[in-house]
Amino acid sequence: MNQPAPLSLPSQRARPPHRRFVTLRVIVALMLREMSTTYGRSALGYLWAILEPVLGIMLMTLIFSMAFRTPRLGTSFPLFFASGVLPFMAYMDISSKLAASLKFSSKLLFYPGVTFVDAMIARVLLNTMTQILISGLVFIGILVAYDVDVILDIPAIALGFFMALSVAVSVGTLNCYLLSLYPVWERVWAILNRPMFLISCILFTFETIPLPYRDWLWWNPLVHVVGQVRGGIYTTYDHSYVSPLYVFGLSSAMLAFGLLLLRRYHRDIVNI
Numbered sequence: 001m002n003q004p005a006p007l008s009l010p011s012q013r014a015r016p017p018h019r020r021f022v023t024l025r026v027i028v029a030l031m032l033r034e035m036s037t038t039y040g041r042s043a044l045g046y047l048w049a050i051l052e053p054v055l056g057i058m059l060m061t062l063i064f065s066m067a068f069r070t071p072r073l074g075t076s077f078p079l080f081f082a083s084g085v086l087p088f089m090a091y092m093d094i095s096s097k098l099a100a101s102l103k104f105s106s107k108l109l110f111y112p113g114v115t116f117v118d119a120m121i122a123r124v125l126l127n128t129m130t131q132i133l134i135s136g137l138v139f140i141g142i143l144v145a146y147d148v149d150v151i152l153d154i155p156a157i158a159l160g161f162f163m164a165l166s167v168a169v170s171v172g173t174l175n176c177y178l179l180s181l182y183p184v185w186e187r188v189w190a191i192l193n194r195p196m197f198l199i200s201c202i203l204f205t206f207e208t209i210p211l212p213y214r215d216w217l218w219w220n221p222l223v224h225v226v227g228q229v230r231g232g233i234y235t236t237y238d239h240s241y242v243s244p245l246y247v248f249g250l251s252s253a254m255l256a257f258g259l260l261l262l263r264r265y266h267r268d269i270v271n272i
Helices: 022-038 046-067 077-101 116-145 156-183 185-198 212-217 221-233 242-272
Strands: none
Touching: 022 116, 022 242, 046 077, 046 116, 077 116, 077 221, 116 156, 156 185, 156 221, 156 242, 221 242
């Protein structure tokens, strides 16, 4: 008599092969996709990303050199403005790209192997590397073209850009939630963010601001970012007002809050 085949135990069932480094492959694929769509659409590509800050620095140099003989620090207007413009632009670019990361990769997030964290990490890594490349080329170009004699403190400059990255990631993560679910926040944020260029000590130095406005501006984390970068470029500049602890503490709090909101509502954002 034929006996029924024994039932297979759960542990004996066929299992899908283990996929190693799946997250890393997904992130790299998302980065390559953004490189081709963002910087590969025009003939200029990455060249325009470099020309944008260069043209801005040249314009400010031309305007301020006609009104003042020397900048607030050093003798080079381009280097003074670059020390403020480049970390500020890094913050603006990374935070804005991160805020739109879920919308940019919304169709890909329906695949089980792609998570919203992958999309965010890919955008942060790509745009961080882009801003580091741009800043390095612009700084080197200014030092060579204008023959500026300075002693650079590379760790101090790196700390300043890392502070800019922390602020950008925290603001971008929080805005990723707010901009996606509340369209009116885009206009509100544009209004709030518009004066940031003027109140981040890019065109002047922190100690030249009279009290009590100086104490008010101290709470702007970008003031600390710009001050830290300038402290690494100008060895005689007193940037004791800079507090990396404040910047990293504020950024960590906003990042944690933003991630909690995205973990709860990222499906709602994708399905919009």
